[in-house]
Amino acid sequence: MAKKWTDDKIDQIRELAKTKTKKEIADIFKTSYDSIDTVSKKNGIKFSELNNTKFKWTNDKINELKDLAKTQDLTEIAVSMKLNYDTVHKACKRYNIEFIRHKQDDDEIINRESFNINKINKESKKRYFVTAVVAGTPLDKKAFETVKFYCKDKKAELVILPMRGCYKKDEGYDPDVLELSDHFVTEFTFNNNLKAKDFLLSPQQINPLTGLNRYGQKGSSLIVPSPKMQMNVVPVSNVKMPHILHTTGVITKPNYNHDRIGKIAYQDHLIGGLLVEIENNEIFHLRQLQLDDSYGMYDLGVYYQGNSKKQKHASAFIIGDWHNGFEDKSAVSCWKDCIKTVKPEYIVFHDIFDARSVSHHEENNIKAQLDRPEHLNTLEKELNCLVNMLEDWCKFTDAQLVIVKSNHDAFVDRYLSEGRYVNDRFNHRLALDLAIEYLEGKNPLEAYCLKHSKIINKKRVRWLNYDEDFKVADFQLGSHGHLGMNGSKGTLNQMETIYGKSITGHSHTPGRLRNTIKVGTSAINLGYNAGGSSWLLNSGILYDNSTYQSITSIDGKYRLK
Numbered sequence: 001m002a003k004k005w006t007d008d009k010i011d012q013i014r015e016l017a018k019t020k021t022k023k024e025i026a027d028i029f030k031t032s033y034d035s036i037d038t039v040s041k042k043n044g045i046k047f048s049e050l051n052n053t054k055f056k057w058t059n060d061k062i063n064e065l066k067d068l069a070k071t072q073d074l075t076e077i078a079v080s081m082k083l084n085y086d087t088v089h090k091a092c093k094r095y096n097i098e099f100i101r102h103k104q105d106d107d108e109i110i111n112r113e114s115f116n117i118n119k120i121n122k123e124s125k126k127r128y129f130v131t132a133v134v135a136g137t138p139l140d141k142k143a144f145e146t147v148k149f150y151c152k153d154k155k156a157e158l159v160i161l162p163m164r165g166c167y168k169k170d171e172g173y174d175p176d177v178l179e180l181s182d183h184f185v186t187e188f189t190f191n192n193n194l195k196a197k198d199f200l201l202s203p204q205q206i207n208p209l210t211g212l213n214r215y216g217q218k219g220s221s222l223i224v225p226s227p228k229m230q231m232n233v234v235p236v237s238n239v240k241m242p243h244i245l246h247t248t249g250v251i252t253k254p255n256y257n258h259d260r261i262g263k264i265a266y267q268d269h270l271i272g273g274l275l276v277e278i279e280n281n282e283i284f285h286l287r288q289l290q291l292d293d294s295y296g297m298y299d300l301g302v303y304y305q306g307n308s309k310k311q312k313h314a315s316a317f318i319i320g321d322w323h324n325g326f327e328d329k330s331a332v333s334c335w336k337d338c339i340k341t342v343k344p345e346y347i348v349f350h351d352i353f354d355a356r357s358v359s360h361h362e363e364n365n366i367k368a369q370l371d372r373p374e375h376l377n378t379l380e381k382e383l384n385c386l387v388n389m390l391e392d393w394c395k396f397t398d399a400q401l402v403i404v405k406s407n408h409d410a411f412v413d414r415y416l417s418e419g420r421y422v423n424d425r426f427n428h429r430l431a432l433d434l435a436i437e438y439l440e441g442k443n444p445l446e447a448y449c450l451k452h453s454k455i456i457n458k459k460r461v462r463w464l465n466y467d468e469d470f471k472v473a474d475f476q477l478g479s480h481g482h483l484g485m486n487g488s489k490g491t492l493n494q495m496e497t498i499y500g501k502s503i504t505g506h507s508h509t510p511g512r513l514r515n516t517i518k519v520g521t522s523a524i525n526l527g528y529n530a531g532g533s534s535w536l537l538n539s540g541i542l543y544d545n546s547t548y549q550s551i552t553s554i555d556g557k558y559r560l561k
Contacts, residue, residue: 005039009029010039010043010045013025013029013036013039013040013043013045014043014045016028017040017045017046017047021047021084021085021086022036022037022040022047022086022089023085023086023089024167027136027165027167027171030109033074033085033089055083055087055091057091057094057095061081062091062095064081065077065081065088065091065092065095065097066095066097068080068081069092069097069098069099069100070100071100072099072100072138073099073100074088074089074092074099075136075137075138075174075255076138076174076253077099078255079137079138079253079254079255080253084258109172110172110173110178110181111135111164111165111171111172111173112135112162112163112164112165112198112200115162115181115184115186116186117184117185117186117187118185118186118187118188118189119185119187119188119189120188120189121188121189121190121191121278123278124278124279124280124281125278125279125560126157126277126278127154127155127156127157127275127276127277127278127560128156128157128158128159128190128275128276128277128278129147129150129151129154129156129157129158129159129273129274129275129276129289130159130161130188130196130223130248130273130274130275130276131147131158131159131160131161131248131249131250131251131272131273131274132160132161132162132163132225132226132227132248132249132250132251132273133160133161133162133163133173133177133180133250133251133252134163134164134165134166134203134227134250134252134255135162135163135164135165135171135172135173136165136166136167136171136172136173136174136255137165137166137174137177137252137253137254137255138174138176138177138252138253138255139174139176139177139180139251139252139253140251140252140253140271140295141176142295142306143251143271143291143295144251145295145306145307146291146295146296146297146304146305146306147251147273147291149304149306149307149308149309150289150297150299150304153304153309154275154299156275158180158183159183159185159188159196159276160180160183160184160185160251161184161185161186161188161196161198161223161225161248162181162184162186162198162225163198163200163201163203163225163226163250164200164201164202164203165203166202166203166204166255166256166257166262166265167257174252177252186198190276190278190284191278191280191281191282191283191284192220192281192282193220193221193243193282193283193284194220194221194222194223194276194278194284194286195219195220195221195222195223196222196223196224196225196248197222197223197224198224198225199212199224201224201225201226203226203227203250203256203265204256204257204261204262204264204265205226206261206264206265206268207230207513208224208226208228208230208247209224209230209232209245209247212224212232212245213232213234213245220243221243221244221245221246221284222243222244222245222246223246223247223248223274223276224245224246224247224248225247225248225250226247226248226249226250227249227250227252227254227265227268227269227270228247228249228265228268228269228270228514229247229248229249229270229272229288229290229512229514229515230246230247230512230513230514231244231245231246231247231510231511231512231550232244232245232246232511233245233509233510233511233520233534233536234534235532235533235534236532237532238530238531238532238533241536242509242533242534242535242536244286246274246286248272248273248274249270249271249272249273249274249288249289249290250269250270250271250272251271251272251273254266254269256269268514270290271290271291272288272289272290272291272297273289274286274287274288274289275287275288275289275299277559277560278560279554279557279560283554283555283557285552285554285557285558285559285560286550286552287299287300287549287550287551287559288512288547288548288549288550289549290547290548292545292546292547294545296545297547298312298314298541298543298545298547298549299549300338300341300342300541300549300559301313301314301341301342301343301541312543312544313342313343313344313345314342314343314344314345314541314542314543315344315345315346315472315473315542315543315544316344316345316346316347316348316402316472316473316475316477316541316542317335317338317339317342317344317346317347317348317399317539317540317541317542318348318350318477318503318505318519318539318540318541318542319335319347319348319349319350319519319522319539320350320505320508320510320519320520320521320522320536320537320538320539321350321351321406321408321505321506321508321519321520321521321522321523322349322350322351322352322522322523323351323354323408323521323522323523323526324352324353324354324382324385324386324389325354325356325373325375325376325382325385326354326356326523326525326526327522327523328522328523328524328525328537328553330537330553330555330556331522331523331537331553331556332522333556334537334551334553334556334557334558335522335539335551335553336396337558338539338541338551338558339396339397339399342541343399344399344541344542345399345400345472346399346400346401346402346472346477347393347397347399347400347401347402348402348403348404348470348477348503349401349402349403349404350404350406350480350481350504350505350506350519351406351407351408351409351480351505351506352386352389352403352406352409352445353382353386353408353409353411353412353445354376354382354408354523354526355382355408355409355411355412355415356372356373356376356382357372357376357377357378357379357381357382357427358379358411358412358415358420358421358424358427359411360411360414360415360418360420361528363420368527371527377426378426378427379412379426379427379430379431379434380427380430383430383445383448383449383452384452386445386448386449387448387449387452387453387456390449390453390455390456390461391453391455391456394455394456394460394461395455400459400460400461400462401460401461401462402461402462402464402470402477403446403461403462403463403464404464404470404477404478404479404480404505405443405463405464405465405466405468405480406480406482406505406506407480407482407506409445412434412444412445413438413444415431416431416434416435416438416444417438421435434447434448443463443465445463446461446463449461464478466483472542473542473543473544473545473546474501474546475501475502475503475515475542475546475548476499476500476501476502476503477502477503477542479495479498479499479502479504480504480505480506481495481504481505481506481507481518482506484498485497485498490504490506492511492513492516492518493513495516495518496513496514496515496516499516500515500516501515501516501546502515502516502517503517503518503519503540503542503548504517504518504519505518505519505521506518508520508521508529508534508535508536509534509535509536510536510538510540510550510552512548512550515546515548517540517548517550519538519539519540519550520535520536520537520538520539520552521535521536521537521538522537522539524537536552537552537553537554538550538551538552538553539551539553
């Protein structure tokens with residue numbers, strides 16, 4: 001459909017040409033690039049040199065362009081070659097390269113505003129694969145083949161949240177993406193405690209959950225479409241479970257601006273989605289599904305790629321803060337069931353020892369000392385409890401147990417270094433022996449366990465020290481997360497700055513900031529978490545392709561069976 005170019009519109013193009021490319025102006029006027037190019041030439045409109053991307057076209061690059069042009073349009077080629085749209089268009093004209101044109105009437109552009117679809121699930125025992133698509137970007141076809149096979153294998157319904165474009169809100173969707181529009185929803189209620197909703201966020205937004213904590217406190221947990229993978233947990237009550245806020249990942253290729261925020265968005269772009277499993281009107285399970293560079297993805301130890309699947313061992317299972325003697329029995333059963341399924345090479349523990357018997361927090365609190373459980377009211381009893389627990393795990397699994405040096409473990413170090421045992425008649429004799437081990441630079445917990453067990457040894461159980469790296473599948477697993485930069489307290493943002501890819505613990509609140517991850521806890525009732533809480537019984541699985549799944553225990557279950 002031809003566009004009428006009035007004098008006013010031509011003047012608008014002339015003004016926009018000072019700061020924008022022809023492609024951007026075409027999007028603004030909802031017309032084709034060629035139309036803007038033609039009217040610009042007819043009216044002598046010059047485009048700023050700042051908008052021209054200089055690129056050296058070698059013979060290899062020209063041949064690559066010719067090959068891509070056989071099957072892709074200009075937008076897809078620009079994404080594939082990581083170039084500006086104008087640069088590709090000019091090269092095609094210069095070298096007489098014909099490319100595929102996806103025809104769409106100017107008056108029939110289908111964009112995010114074309115959809116307003118609300119759905120409500122009324123079924124129990126139901127699975128959904130939830131992902132998103134971005135307007136103005138091509139479908140990742142190879143990745144989607146894996147997703148389709150996965151959905152068929154798991155009998156999962158595909159749910160797609162359509163997002164606005166990167167450059168402007170009314171960009172149209174790629175034709176391959178529109179073929180999936182039967183799966184589009186803008187709001188989906190899974191059950192009373194989980195819904196998905198599009199907030200018309202920019203796909204380039206660095207932290208897509210910014211400002212949504214307050215919204216997440218209202219009503220239910222919330223899934224938000226975004227090309228990034230992020231997770232927050234927010235308290236909502238003194239007695240109710242906290243709400244999860246989680247982004248989705250996408251199944252469209254990256255196509256971002258060539259500026260600072262665009263380059264960051266390209267780095268953070270994640271192909272994947274979330275598996276939502278509905279038990280009933282109240283309970284749901286949630287797992288991340290992330291595709292790798294080979295278009296494959298893991299779910300509970302099964303690797304899906306294209307139209308095939310195979311069982312593979314996980315690299316590591318990271319258990320939420322343990323706090324021996326206070327661990328939740330249903331959560332432990334849940335972790336062991338998952339470990340049997342994924343068969344990890346390593347099992348990583350945080351805060352394995354609670355140290356309630358010598359805690360400096362209770363040194364002057366007589367009531368707290370009297371309320372200590374019988375099996376933990378002396379250091380010897382608490383250490384014997386730890387030995388029994390580690391022996392049980394050594395019998396349960398062939399995986400190596402890795403114990404991360406944590407703040408509660410260090411309570412024993414502090415007890416010994418401050419000499420508090422001198423006036424402690426209950427723990428004095430044992431503390432004298434442990435103090436010698438400590439002064440010789442040994443870990444007193446490790447020394448006790450090695451001395452009092454025939455099963456526990458350095459091959460089966462590895463005790464990490466502070467400042468010791470332990471990396472698996474490119475992830476740093478050797479930090480508990482309580483120590484930040486330069487002696488400050490650790491936060492998720494600091495862990496990202498220090499380590500990049502990492503999985504830590506400490507806060508008992510699971511979270512994810514791109515590839516910086518926190519597990520939750522294995523003990524809820526610790527006596528000092530009164531009031532509103534974001535704690536969750538939560539652990540995680542790390543795979544050899546550097547992808548991760550969060551596992552949350554709800555009444556001892558973590559998946560739909």
